[in-house]
Amino acid sequence: MFGRPTKEINAEYPAEEKYLDSVQRVVRQACVSAGMQRKDVSAIQLAVEEAATNIIRHAYLYEKGMLRIRIVIHKKQITFSLIDSGRSFRPKGSGRLDLQRLVDSGRRGGLGFYMIQKIMDTVDYVSTGSMNELRMTKRLDLRADKGTTPLLRRMFSLRFKFSFWTAVIVFIIIASSFYYVNDRTTREIYRQLDGTVAALGSTISEQAGLYMINTRSDVEFDELVVSYCNSNPILERVVLTDTSGLVVAHSDDNRYIRKIYEYPSFADSAILNSPQHASRGAAQSNYLILQIRTGQRVLGLVHVTYSSEAIMSQLAEAREVTLLLTGAMILIGVLGIYFLSNRFVRPIVNITRRVRRFSSGDLETELPVEGADEFFEISTALNEMMTRLRRDRGAAIEREKMAKEIEVASEIQKTLLPRQLPKMKGLNIDAFYKAASMIGGDLYDVFMIGEDKCCLVVADVSGKGVPASLVMSMLRTVIKIYSEGSDSARNTLILVNDYLSGNMPRGMFITVLMAIYDANKRALNFVSAGHNPMLLFKGSTRSVVKLNPSGMPLGVPVTLDGSFSDSLEEIHLQLENGDLFLLYTDGITEEVNRDGKQFGIQRLADFMQEKLKDGHLANIREFSDAIINEVNDFSGLSSQKDDITFVVGQLIPTDVSPPIDESVGAETVDSTTIVELPRDLQD
């Protein structure tokens, strides 16, 4: 309906705010070349800036990405498409934002989109899998179609145009054929008239010749001309002259006889035997001069003046009828075209109405497959498109729901982490957790399992995302249940594995490091189900040892190597003051720096030794902060690949209450939240 685009501009920029200026420049140029007014141009720039800012902030969350802009200029509208491959953020609100409510709430959310909707005529947001497109259209001709039924009007104008131009063509054809016929007819009638008069004239001249040879009387000559005039109404006047130019006979009046003949003003005396025509006002005069001869001798001339009035009036009458008929034909033709076009255009109207309905949200609508082949084709093609869109829309809704669910899962997961770490006699505990993505697959937990015993767990579920997080929740619950009152980490984990092996998705496995600390005996017994070695700093030797008891990960099917319980080795440690143990996941050791090098266990052990060998560790929080800093310094700006989790325990004299006892638990939760916060804040 809008014809071919007159211009299309494509540009691509990194999605960063410093490129907004370049985007604006392209938009401004496009607007100017489309002939927009200055004030409209700055409004458009405003809308595009809002859209682009939204993409940078919300679709990409300030992360790297590309922002593509496509501007299509049509004769009547200009379309700005902003395309990104970031997070799909369907803009909320419909542009009918309640400004007053916004003011009352003192918030700003939705202001940008409100402005876009106010400035643009139509705004569409299409999200197809990897791409999001915000399409904003501005009509260029503001005079057109602001009415209530733009659709019908537009259809009317199409029909009107068609009828008008067809009518013009029909009119030209009929009018020119009328003119042609009329012209031919007129000439034919004159030819006949001239022929008749020529025949009469030559008869008169023959007779006059005979009379002259026989020198008849004036009366006889007079009778000759008068009788011819009377019997032939087309003859107005017949005059005979002799060789000297004297009048021999005159049909009007015999007084002219023997006087010099005076030619009418229009006639040329030199033209013989050929009719002369001259128009005198409305009427036409016709004149014919013929020689009167006998043999080779010229005796005189016959002057015939004849009228075309009679035939002219006949002709005029006929022409009137023809004109009337022609007019009627044109009228009928135009009306017929108009109503026919109605008929032909109706399928388009139907199609348009359905498509509108579709675009306004009625996804179930189907186009009628009817009418001529062309419409059949259009309808079929549109139906196919609509089916696909319906499907994509369904998928998009699914995806959005999924994203929401992930958010919820992430929230739930956060609540699953221990809110407070237990306070143990003679043991300081701290923990840290930072998820690499919205939902992590790592788990840590520290909880009391009796009067003086606590259980410390660090686990890593294979894979990431929702499935990993679900398995993690299950693991946490199962461990909690089976460890209650248990003395042996090994026995507990065997029970946990028995339960999980029947309830875990195939192909998924968990590595677990689980320790039970007995505050009375100051003893730690622990098992590792395929997990990273525990690092133990011995206060007595001031050195770090790696403790790696054997064990298969949870969830691995029984193999030839033996069963899970056979593989699981338990280590008992007698601990004393100044000892410090570290349980962690491979998020730390597999953290990669810019050069692609891994952090590694050795680096962690070395760091631990370096940090602890002097023996003046103020508190355990200082130690865990040091680890976090060390890992962050190592990885630099490269983004975190995996969840980072660790639990650290430090043995202190039993009679000394932990110096930061109060804050340990609370701050642990903080450390989780603090690291996650910047991500949340951006929303």
Added chain:
Amino acid sequence: MEGISISLSEGGHDREVSEVRVDGVIDTLTAGELEQVMDSLLRRERYKIVVDLAGVDYISSAGWGIFISHIKDVRDNGGDIKLVNMVADVHEIFELLEFDKILHVMKSVDEAVEIFTGRKSDIKKKRVIPTHPHD
């Protein structure tokens, strides 16, 4: 890239009216500076604010958002934010977006000060906060 410069002066009876003079464009990148100035005014409980936009030829939603999000707070405390000397282009958009239903626009600083104090204006330059244009 165009930057922004903001200067602050006080006037009216008892210097109760704050005049914020802005030059440049108020967009995503520069709005933060204006936001800071507004915040500092509100923290000092200065609620009678005149914003002189004579030198501003573009305001994005980040800019409008500053006025719209603060207006209720300001009015609840007996003050107002008066926008003055708006250039034609900005005013067109201001009306198109129907912000005229919320924010008051005046022709000149004097007029706004008069409304606030009921007297002729007596704005005196007190201090100027120069800001560096972005590049």
